[in-house]
Amino acid sequence: MTCDDESPPVALGHTLTRAFYARPTLEVARDLIGMVLVHHTVAGTTAGVIVEVEAYIGESDPACHAASGFSGRTAPLYGPPGHAYVYLNYGVHYLVNAVTEPEGAPAAVLLRAVEPIRGRDLMSRRRGALAPRVVTDLCRGPGNLTRAFGISRSHNRRDITADRLVIVDCGFTRPARWTQRIGIRVGTGRRWRCYAVDSPAVSRLPRTGL
DNA sequence: CGTTCGATGCACT
DNA sequence: GTGCATCGAACGT
Secondary structure: OOOOOOOOOOOOOEEOOHHHHOOOHHHHHHHHOOOEEEEEEOOEEEEEEEEEEEEEEOOOOOOOHHHHOOOOOOHHHHOOOOEEEEEEEOOOEEEEEEEOOOOOOOEEEEEEEEEEEEOHHHHHHHHHHHOOOOHHHOOEOHHHHHHHHOOOHHHOOOEOOOOOEEEEEOOOOOOEEEEOOOOOOOOOOOOOEEEEOOOOOOOOOOOOOO
16 A cells, blocks of 8 residues: 555445444454545545554443433444544544444444545645644544544544445554553543554553553 | 533643 | 643533
């Protein structure tokens, strides 16, 4: 795979099915490393290899939004797997998750970073004045990722097994490592962050140790 | 209705 | 390392 915008569309490989997402969240999280996130819009297509994710599992996980139970906000987590859960964080950044587990079990995988493989220029334009020079920084961090991909609130509850926002298996394999999750104040003991050890696009290291 | 606060990112010390 | 933008959901009054 090249990082050139002139490369052909990400057409080879198959779009991940609902069965893929309807599994234990940690398995889904690990398997998502190396998969390709693709977003088709009228402005163009952006795509990138997923290199960093975090799992948020159930009402007993204090860092999962479902810890406060079912509500209008958390409803997507309880909904069918293979749908997007998008919310606004700190009033500034949209964060995108892939809902996992069978319907009724609230859980999701947060997409934290991808390596751009298509639509770099579009990503850069969407990042605007704050666009980085380094390509691998375009989608480094969950807020930067959604900004570069043009993902916002309108994508909440969208089906990601069809349509224009999907994740595709292109056969890439990346060595991965588990560490504790980032940026949360509770549930930090759970080592539910998974990232590709060889990727320059992975966001900051854990606050304490690995 | 008012207050709190967060799965971030960036500027700044 | 700290400060802060900015907003909607949740919760207390």
